[in-house]
Amino acid sequence: MDLNLFNTLGSHMEPLVPERDNTLRMYCCGPTVYDYGHIGNFRTFLHVDVLRRYARLRGMNLKHVMNITDVDDKIIRNATAANMPIGEYTAKFERAFFEDMDALGVERPEIIARATENIDEMVALIQRLAQQDTAYRAEDGSWYFRIAKFPKYGKLSGKDLEGIEDGARVDVDEYEKDSARDFAVWKATKPGEASWETPLGPGRPGWHIECSAMAMKHLGDTFDLHAGGEDLMFPHHENEIAQSESASHKTFARHWFHVRFLLVEGQKMSKSIGNFYTLRDLLLMGHKASVIRFLLLSVPYRHQMNFTFDGLSESGSAIDRLRTFARRVGAATPQAGTANATLSALIAEKTASFHAALSNDLNTAEARAAVFDIVRAGNIALDAKAVTGEDLAAMQALLAAFDAIFDVLVDRDDERTCAAIAWAQHEGREAQIAPHLLNTVSITDADIEALVAERSEAKRRRNFARADAIRTDLLDKGVVLEDGKAGVSWKRK
RNA sequence: GCACCGGUGGCGAAGUGGCUAACGCGUUGGUCUGCAAAACCAAUAUUCGUGGGUUCAAUCCCCACCCGGUGCUCCA
Numbered sequence: 001m002d003l004n005l006f007n008t009l010g011s012h013m014e015p016l017v018p019e020r021d022n023t024l025r026m027y028c029c030g031p032t033v034y035d036y037g038h039i040g041n042f043r044t045f046l047h048v049d050v051l052r053r054y055a056r057l058r059g060m061n062l063k064h065v066m067n068i069t070d071v072d073d074k075i076i077r078n079a080t081a082a083n084m085p086i087g088e089y090t091a092k093f094e095r096a097f098f099e100d101m102d103a104l105g106v107e108r109p110e111i112i113a114r115a116t117e118n119i120d121e122m123v124a125l126i127q128r129l130a131q132q133d134t135a136y137r138a139e140d141g142s143w144y145f146r147i148a149k150f151p152k153y154g155k156l157s158g159k160d161l162e163g164i165e166d167g168a169r170v171d172v173d174e175y176e177k178d179s180a181r182d183f184a185v186w187k188a189t190k191p192g193e194a195s196w197e198t199p200l201g202p203g204r205p206g207w208h209i210e211c212s213a214m215a216m217k218h219l220g221d222t223f224d225l226h227a228g229g230e231d232l233m234f235p236h237h238e239n240e241i242a243q244s245e246s247a248s249h250k251t252f253a254r255h256w257f258h259v260r261f262l263l264v265e266g267q268k269m270s271k272s273i274g275n276f277y278t279l280r281d282l283l284l285m286g287h288k289a290s291v292i293r294f295l296l297l298s299v300p301y302r303h304q305m306n307f308t309f310d311g312l313s314e315s316g317s318a319i320d321r322l323r324t325f326a327r328r329v330g331a332a333t334p335q336a337g338t339a340n341a342t343l344s345a346l347i348a349e350k351t352a353s354f355h356a357a358l359s360n361d362l363n364t365a366e367a368r369a370a371v372f373d374i375v376r377a378g379n380i381a382l383d384a385k386a387v388t389g390e391d392l393a394a395m396q397a398l399l400a401a402f403d404a405i406f407d408v409l410v411d412r413d414d415e416r417t418c419a420a421i422a423w424a425q426h427e428g429r430e431a432q433i434a435p436h437l438l439n440t441v442s443i444t445d446a447d448i449e450a451l452v453a454e455r456s457e458a459k460r461r462r463n464f465a466r467a468d469a470i471r472t473d474l475l476d477k478g479v480v481l482e483d484g485k486a487g488v489s490w491k492r493k
Numbered sequence: 494g495c496a497c498c499g500g501u502g503g504c505g506a507a508g509u510g511g512c513u514a515a516c517g518c519g520u521u522g523g524u525c526u527g528c529a530a531a532a533c534c535a536a537u538a539u540u541c542g543u544g545g546g547u548u549c550a551a552u553c554c555c556c557a558c559c560c561g562g563u564g565c566u567c568c569a
Binding site (some may be wrong): 209 | 532
């Protein structure tokens, strides 16, 4: 079965097949490190993570490059406002970005490429373009890409160039261009801004050039897939194509993967509406990282998704169900005797469905549905004590495949929440920490065990009032007790 | 204005020209339990925005309309 993916370039489904040595060469536009990442950013990175995890599950090797944009207007503005050197400022937010990615279980790309560490490559690329007059120097010392030299401009986004009239929207500081559509590849130095001395003259790179230069540096002129948020399609990716293909005269990325924006509570996320959330905001409100991950992955990447707090609590319940089942399967004893043919067949069928769903443009919603089908069937069989070792192994294999993609079964939420709390305390943001969180996090496993033991003793003496009081108390601290036949088990909610 | 995407049960969300319209959450009743929790069972859409059309047959194709969202400018 092919891994079929929608290719924005050409707007059609297409099997994703690495061009050589079974290695998927992919580039993903990373963050501009000027602030903490918000959930919209992470929806994109999360779906790219699913793509890379699934490609690997299917046996591909990965060479995934992600850039860090560590010089741009917003960075310069914010660093100046914070009275910090740019390098120090970007280092802080790059670190925060990766902490957040780790918290959400997003795997690190094989190669992280920083714009400021690849200035030479960008300059060389601009020079190549300049040699053929595809890039030109304006009077103020900035360099621009001459769109007139690239007839295919617009092939990705389907933009009609006629619609972008000359002179329609001209930046105040970009009055030197030959055509309004031309975009900056190198920006002349302005007072007080970061600047590099180069053969092009002093200045800093334009936004688009870094991705072209770094992608080609690490992946070659042509590579398998380029990913990013839908907003980057135009102009960013269009410009990357123009720069890269003008220089190499080869196809740049063969496959383009764009993740749609999300809405928050039905509206576009924006600070002015007040529905703008960073990962840290949510963590401090008491939402678990795994739940956020699962919710952001529950709607397939090409669909707009509406992020809501109701959705968050639903995802929380769904994860609880999955984890409970995974624990149950892990602890189950295989039954001797005849295999349950219906169950075995169902597991095989749903395992196939799981893969078929992901192979069909990474349909995460359908993939998780297949797993839930097995959760119910498995629970029924487990209740009936009619599960063979073979079926248990098959169910565990499906859960493992599921978790290789979704990565929510193993509970690492407390440590992630604690890290967010520590950060808030360090940054003087204590007010943001939900009060009940401190309560929850402060109780240790040993405390819980002691109370559980005391409650069991109370129960044995049929002192149910005491037993229930302990249970209620623990529940307030986020600990749920379950009295099973084999004894009491507990979990943090 | 131009372009694009979507409108499926109480909520979220798959899906298909024709078998009982997945799955999750929620709600109600039941089993289990000292009571809970977990798990299971049952009930929760004669119906897929509205109006036309094509077809033996449409939620799925076509047209119009209404509603929501997005892009066209920095943005994941």
